[in-house]
Amino acid sequence: MGKYILRRLLMMFWVVLGISFIIFTIMNLTPGNPAQLILGQSATPEQIAKLEHELGLDSPFFVRYFNFIKDALKGDFGKSYQTRLPVVKEIIVRFPTTFKLSSISMLIAMTIGIPIGVISAIRQYSFVDAASMIAALLFASIPSFVLGLILMLVFSLNLKWFPATGISSWKSYVLPAITLSTFTMATLVRMTRSTMLEVLRQDFIRTSRAKGATEKSVILRHSLRNALLPIVTVIGVDFGYLLGGTVVIESVFAISGMGTLLINAIRMKDTPTVMATVIFVTLAYSFVNLLVDIAYAFIDPRIKSQYKG
Amino acid sequence: MKSKEKSTKNFKKYISFILIAAIAVMSLSGCGSSTGSTNDSDTENRTDLIYGIASEPNSLDPMTFAMMSSFTVTYALYDTLFELQDDGSYKPCLAEGYEVSEDGLEYTFPIRQGVKFHDGSELTAKDVVFSINRTIEKGWAADMTAAIDTVSLADENTVKITLSRPFGGMIGSLASPFFSIMSENYVTTKGDDAIKREPMGTGPYKMKEWIAGDHITLLANEEYFEGAPPIKTITIKPIVDKNTGLIAIENKEIDVYLNINNSDIETVKNNEELAFYSADQAAVLSLNMNIESKPLDDVKVRKAINYAINRDNIIAGALEGYGTFAKSAIPPVCDGYSDDAPVYEHDVEKAKQLLAEAGYTNLSLTMKIKEDAKIQKVAQIVQADLKEAGIYVTIEVMEAGAYNTDIYANGNFQITIGSWSAMFLDAYSVVYSQFHKDCYGPTGNITHVVAEDLSELLDKAAQASEEEKVEAYKAVIQNIYDNAYQVPLVVEQTNITTNAALKGVVPNPLGVYMLKRFSW
Numbered sequence: 001m002g003k004y005i006l007r008r009l010l011m012m013f014w015v016v017l018g019i020s021f022i023i024f025t026i027m028n029l030t031p032g033n034p035a036q037l038i039l040g041q042s043a044t045p046e047q048i049a050k051l052e053h054e055l056g057l058d059s060p061f062f063v064r065y066f067n068f069i070k071d072a073l074k075g076d077f078g079k080s081y082q083t084r085l086p087v088v089k090e091i092i093v094r095f096p097t098t099f100k101l102s103s104i105s106m107l108i109a110m111t112i113g114i115p116i117g118v119i120s121a122i123r124q125y126s127f128v129d130a131a132s133m134i135a136a137l138l139f140a141s142i143p144s145f146v147l148g149l150i151l152m153l154v155f156s157l158n159l160k161w162f163p164a165t166g167i168s169s170w171k172s173y174v175l176p177a178i179t180l181s182t183f184t185m186a187t188l189v190r191m192t193r194s195t196m197l198e199v200l201r202q203d204f205i206r207t208s209r210a211k212g213a214t215e216k217s218v219i220l221r222h223s224l225r226n227a228l229l230p231i232v233t234v235i236g237v238d239f240g241y242l243l244g245g246t247v248v249i250e251s252v253f254a255i256s257g258m259g260t261l262l263i264n265a266i267r268m269k270d271t272p273t274v275m276a277t278v279i280f281v282t283l284a285y286s287f288v289n290l291l292v293d294i295a296y297a298f299i300d301p302r303i304k305s306q307y308k309g
Numbered sequence: 310m311k312s313k314e315k316s317t318k319n320f321k322k323y324i325s326f327i328l329i330a331a332i333a334v335m336s337l338s339g340c341g342s343s344t345g346s347t348n349d350s351d352t353e354n355r356t357d358l359i360y361g362i363a364s365e366p367n368s369l370d371p372m373t374f375a376m377m378s379s380f381t382v383t384y385a386l387y388d389t390l391f392e393l394q395d396d397g398s399y400k401p402c403l404a405e406g407y408e409v410s411e412d413g414l415e416y417t418f419p420i421r422q423g424v425k426f427h428d429g430s431e432l433t434a435k436d437v438v439f440s441i442n443r444t445i446e447k448g449w450a451a452d453m454t455a456a457i458d459t460v461s462l463a464d465e466n467t468v469k470i471t472l473s474r475p476f477g478g479m480i481g482s483l484a485s486p487f488f489s490i491m492s493e494n495y496v497t498t499k500g501d502d503a504i505k506r507e508p509m510g511t512g513p514y515k516m517k518e519w520i521a522g523d524h525i526t527l528l529a530n531e532e533y534f535e536g537a538p539p540i541k542t543i544t545i546k547p548i549v550d551k552n553t554g555l556i557a558i559e560n561k562e563i564d565v566y567l568n569i570n571n572s573d574i575e576t577v578k579n580n581e582e583l584a585f586y587s588a589d590q591a592a593v594l595s596l597n598m599n600i601e602s603k604p605l606d607d608v609k610v611r612k613a614i615n616y617a618i619n620r621d622n623i624i625a626g627a628l629e630g631y632g633t634f635a636k637s638a639i640p641p642v643c644d645g646y647s648d649d650a651p652v653y654e655h656d657v658e659k660a661k662q663l664l665a666e667a668g669y670t671n672l673s674l675t676m677k678i679k680e681d682a683k684i685q686k687v688a689q690i691v692q693a694d695l696k697e698a699g700i701y702v703t704i705e706v707m708e709a710g711a712y713n714t715d716i717y718a719n720g721n722f723q724i725t726i727g728s729w730s731a732m733f734l735d736a737y738s739v740v741y742s743q744f745h746k747d748c749y750g751p752t753g754n755i756t757h758v759v760a761e762d763l764s765e766l767l768d769k770a771a772q773a774s775e776e777e778k779v780e781a782y783k784a785v786i787q788n789i790y791d792n793a794y795q796v797p798l799v800v801e802q803t804n805i806t807t808n809a810a811l812k813g814v815v816p817n818p819l820g821v822y823m824l825k826r827f828s829w
Contacts, residue, residue: 032710036718045751047448082367083521084502090521152556165548165557254548254557256522269710
């Protein structure tokens with residue numbers, strides 16, 4: 001198991017390196033000159049050239065990439081073109097907010113999504129099943145900024161239960177977390193339902209019923225545990241979606257997190273900030289997926305045996 | 310019934326696990342301190358203000374970044390020699406007045422005595438000389454500093470600015486944020502990068518903290534030379550999404566928000582708890598043509614485009630009625646504007662005729678525009694208007710960075726729609742950069758006009774005294790009209806929404822506010 005984790009961590013390094021190269025190349029190829037963007041429309045060519053030199057933009061592509069990687073390995077991601085502050089400092093301030101928001105959303109999605117999926121499966125074609133499938137379809141389709149604004153109108157403006165903007169207390173997390181969770185929740189409901197249905201039709205379920213196990217035990221112990229594998233996979237993959245999905249949510253709810261940082265950085269072609277932000281999110285995502293893979297072992301002993309060696 | 314018991318137990322286990330997990334996450338998020346919003350607080354006793362801005366300033370060095378939203382903040386931290394009043398006149402601020410020589414080439418300013426910087430040191434005339442030189446050296450306000458030859462000390466308390474040519478906009482320039490007065494000692498010891506994040510001036514407010522991406526907090530300067538400002542704490546909070554900004558101000562989470570969408574104006578006006586103010590912008594939204602690109606080098610084609618566009622459609626279709634017909638490149642709020650300007654009235658037949666004279670029947674043009682919902686709407690309306698006259702326009706929407714590179718740096722475009730904002734309320738600030746041959750390309754003249762006669766007229770207007778200014782700019786506008794260098798479209802409105810109890814708000818054409826004038 002330890003060996004497996006080590007191998008995965010090593011793989012993660014190559015993934016991050018690959019991603020860093022792709023992002024660096026994209027940032028380099030997209031039109032727009034960071035110096036021009038910082039200096040504004042009315043900058044003279046001399047000012048632009050001077051700033052390009054200050055930012056090190058006048059050296060060749062591979063030299064810049066190599067320097068970036070060299071410094072990044074030492075933990076120095078450079079200074080933002082925009083604010084001239086160390087990028088890592090800006091990320092450390094914001095990452096907890098985004099991570100908390102994503103985690104809370106995932107928790108909401110799981111606590112609501114999985115039970116509903118299970119109930120829909122055991123009561124297939126019932127009213128509950130139909131209603132939850134329609135709701136799931138609706139929540140999967142509604143754009144998050146629309147839902148965010150609706151929730152704000154109802155719960156902030158009319159009912160005054162939660163604040164609409166910023167992060168000041170736990171109340172501030174409620175609306176954005178719910179907004180962010182709906183898509184994952186809908187996916188989980190549908191995923192749980194379909195895998196549960198599949199498992200419920202299998203022979204061993206009939207056997208366990210025949211041996212006299214209670215219905216609850218058949219559902220929770222025998223079926224759900226077997227159905228959990230694909231569900232956990234979805235959770236891992238969707239966590240990445242949540243980390244990225246905060247981009248829209250943060251701007252709608254005026255929250256200062258990784259999303260707003262990334263979007264501003266992309267607009268201003270602030271390569272150091274974009275690089276560091278993407279690498280941070282990649283690392284967070286990879287770690288969560290590693291945890292998911294380790295969780296497989298505990299859910300399914302058959303997989304645990306594969307990890308050995 | 311034992312089995313049922315067991316299953317409820319299992320269920321309870323499940324629920325308790327969820328609850329524990331939830332509590333764990335909540336405690337991570339540091340809940341408990343529920344400061345919440347400022348709902349229902351008694352405005353009469355309030356001494357704080359939450360000011361919502363559309364984008365976070367990326368620097369608070371007023372000399373190196375021309376972002377309008379940051380100027381409201383820098384005006385609170387720094388003072389200038391003169392101050393623009395709400396009626397459009399200029400009042401001495403850090404200067405005690407000024408004298409100008411007969412030939413208009415020498416300005417002398419006695420500097421106010423006993424003014425202290427936030428760090429306790431005293432303002433001297435040397436700091437003023439240093440600051441103005443820094444403005445010139447940074448080069449951001451090149452159009453305002455171009456006429457300045459030298460800045461020096463006339464005596465211990467008096468600063469002298471010598472000009473190389475008369476410049477009618479000198480006092481107006483000195484009131485702009487670019488000419489904020491800094492402490493020489495502070496800037497030289499701290500360095501340029503620190504000035505961006507830790508500004509220190511003589512202004513009515515001091516910087517308390519700047520939490521990147523979240524807020525900036527300003528505290529009243531109790532020793533301000535005009536007396537401490539009435540509002541003691543100001544929080545500047547960026548809210549990018551305009552719909553969110555509207556909800557936040559309706560919900561009293563913020564007290565001020567600028568430039569809500571035109572479609573929301575009615576809602577705000579009907580809300581008794583909010584006050585709404587609007588003013589004409591100090592900018593003209595216009596259609597700009599690159600006259601170096603064929604067929605726009607032909608004045609007949611440019612005239613045809615002028616005739617083909619119906620501004621009323623733009624006001625009704627893209628601005629929801631909140632805008633006015635632009636008669637010239639000069640915004641009406643600017644010094645030097647004249648209502649008596651020649652205009653190409655909408656006339657499709659004339660447009661077609663001019664095109665035919667120029668030898669075109671079906672003309673295709675490409676319009677590059679910035680990614681912006683409003684500009685996109687305007688572009689589509691213009692596209693439809695031009696189509697009626699037989700000019701077929703392809704719209705290419707570009708991301709801001711790429712747009713600026715193409716339009717300003719490389720001049721690689723045919724037509725575009727955009728506006729040039731005044732930096733201070735003088736016609737000079739709008740037309741000089743856009744049409745003078747010295748400002749070719751990146752510095753503003755994207756039309757690529759190199760005509761000597763227009764440049765001479767612009768120079769003359771820049772040097773004109775207050776009395777001659779209107780006439781001088783009339784000649785400029787006539788020349789632009791005759792050559793159809795540009796299609797002035799509309800003057801948009803800028804608006805500010807505040808808590809109805811907030812006093813001292815006068816809508817500003819530049820969207821820049823003096824926070825010291827606000828009170829509850």
